[in-house]
Amino acid sequence: MAAVDAPYGAVFAQWRAAAGPDWAAYTGHDFVIGLGDGSLPRSAFLHYLKQDYVFLVHFSRAWALAVTKAETLEEMRACAATVHALIDEEMRLHIETCAALGISEAELFATQEAPANLAYTRYVLDAGHSGDFLDLMAALAPCVLGYGEIGARLAPSGGPYADWIATYAGAAYQQTCAEVGGLIDRAVARRLGNAPQDSPRWARLCARFGVATRLEVGFWDMGLSGA
Template identity: 70%
Template structure:
């Protein structure tokens, strides 16, 4: 799956960390239904907490943006996170007897804290592009995973999760975010970003966030 022009370059720069994330044993367990239910529920609870901080990071991007178009894109992403993606977590957890109040009160795992605070720290220290590089692995990685699993034979156990990230709506969001990244790169680095001395740093932001995604899956495997 390819979203835009910059994302494939960042994905390649991440090297083996990218398949370690998108083809993790947790992902395979979602595909074939072998992931233990308690591991999935543990992941959902932590991911609910993650999305709270992720929404804050996208809200921070609104204040970091240089243009109204950038602001609108980021604000729309915040809306989608708060009112759509988090709703999936509330629904699935509710069906398992976990109330939203329990999600809010859940203890945050260190792996979750490390990832979300890294993204927020990059957002506060860097500019709009730095923040997008740290945000991209989650948004576009889940899109890549969702599209691949939805297009292949998969067990029905986690079909709703797969269907959410493989859906037209989520894929459209990924293409919109990729276009936002491409425009941000052109605006802040120029038409040949790989020749800029700044290129290596934004690739490092993306790669570190990818590594933290691997740690998040690892956490999901050990409830």
């Protein structure tokens, strides 16, 4: 799948480039291809949705943690807005889709986490607890911005997963991605200056982004395998 030029900020573009083939493995995964061409088995999609609902619960907590790690009111507001978007918008898609197939919200919340899900969510939360705001942003970025890139790429697709695609291709989510990308750019400049690549911290931030990207690949693998 060809790369998509998405306006998610300069730092994201550099982190994505540093991730190398892992980024292509994530955004061009067979699960993603199946969403786009409609070939993904419905059972795999439902398994993914249930796991992703639990993932979003923890992801929302990580963004709430970012509020406490922020250094400015602007950062606090941006992170709080992302929590709202996750809980009141993205999770609603999961609830509505599963409800139409007889799966209640209570059942979604009670879903037992798959090992790949647990590994990813705890990695992100640990990045926030053990590191600072930038560590947390680097761990969060592959999910938020990767889904935006995938949604933009799959936007022309129809088929059985058109509603899922429309959520991430839509103006609201794309605006969220642009805002998160801008938040990361400003946060990096505030803490590391205008040449962050010269900072001894840069390699560590790239590494955090890379680990989270590989964990995204594992999440798609889990979705396909149903385990």
